[in-house]
Amino acid sequence: MKDARDLRSGKGPRDENFPVASILIEARFRPPIMALYSFARAADDVADHPSASASEKLHRLAEMRGALIGDHDREPAAAALRQVLADRGLPVVHGLDLLEAFRRDVIQSRYANWEALMEYCRYSAAPVGRMVLDIHGESPGAWPASDALCAALQVINHLQDCGEDYCDLDRVYLPEEDLSAAEQDVTALGAPRASAGLRLVIAGLARRTQELLHRSRPLADQVRSRRLQLEIAVIQRLAEDLARRLIVRDPLSERVHHSKLELFGLTASAVVRVLRPGRPPRNLIAGAAE
Known part of the structure; x- marks a missing residue:
């Protein structure tokens, strides 16, 4: 080599679940x-x-x-x-x-509990948000909310891809403690459809992810860049919707990812929410095509 x-792998920004340096930036x-x-x-x-x-x-x-x-x-x-x-x-x-x-x-291919998974997210997810904030010259005071959002995005990805991660990589991010409490083992992730016990585990982790998203909600208001506020608001909105889906859908047998039409609707609602309190700067939209 x-x-x-x-x-x-050939994957690129369009293959990701969440926006990467979108036109809002x-x-x-x-x-x-x-x-x-x-x-x-x-x-x-x-x-x-x-x-x-x-x-x-x-x-x-x-x-x-x-x-x-x-x-x-x-x-x-x-x-x-x-x-x-x-x-x-x-x-x-x-x-x-x-x-x-x-x-x-x-x-490492297994995680003992939620705390161990969050420790992993400290390295796998939080640095991305922190670096984006640094690039924008934002204050480290926004890091805690950013860390929560990035950890939520990471867990959502893990839950959506839990079957593929196990079958293709023998990697399981669902905590062993949660699987054991539901009387499940990792082989349940290789089935074409999630068992009732595995669905309880996934739904429970999705609810814990909603707690992270509750902690990340102030983030958009903590940054100075209006354009970054919009990007964060869109990502927050998409994550909240995916977390809700994972509570009621089976990622082994049902579609969880957003369609293009769903992405458009959720993005539009998030942008409107940010812009509604006041008039956006004159160059906000004009600059999007730079």
Whole structure:
């Protein structure tokens, strides 16, 4: 292998459940956010590659770490993010935290309880929101609400993909404690339809995710950038709807993801909610096409 590109999955921003540097974000902030996304996507593809060995994955992630901290330029996505952060005087710590999460994905496939899952989200999810806030020059005071939102998004992804994660990667993010309490084991995730017990586990975790989303609700009002407020509001709205769906739908046999029409409706309702209290700045919409 030459670099992490040899293990790429082919997935891109359009394959994600939530917006990535959408048109709501100011044009000047989209390139650095996309550099972050490209870095995270490259590392995720390494950790999830179906045929690469664990040692191969760990080596590639270590190479990405080296490129991120400036030891070499052998990993293009990591070197590009390093340059973006250096240009803005921002630290690489959030990127290093993300690499730790992907390293854990290689060596850890089970989580004992909700607390262990939240500890994982501290590395796999929170750094993304923190870096987006840093790129916008927002205050670290918004980190707690951002951490809650990012953890919620991570758990929603885990719940939606719980069957695929188990069958394709033998990776289970549903806490063992919850499965045991419902008298379930991980093999239930390989069935074509969730059992009653597994549905209870998924619904229970979705409700705990709603608690995270309750804590993240103030986030949009905590940032100064009106355009970032809109992006956050849309993501919050989509996450709230998906959490509700996971309480009543079976991700093993039913569609949970939003259709394009549903995405449009939820996005529009979130934007209207942000703009309703007052008149938006004159350049808010005009600048969206920059």
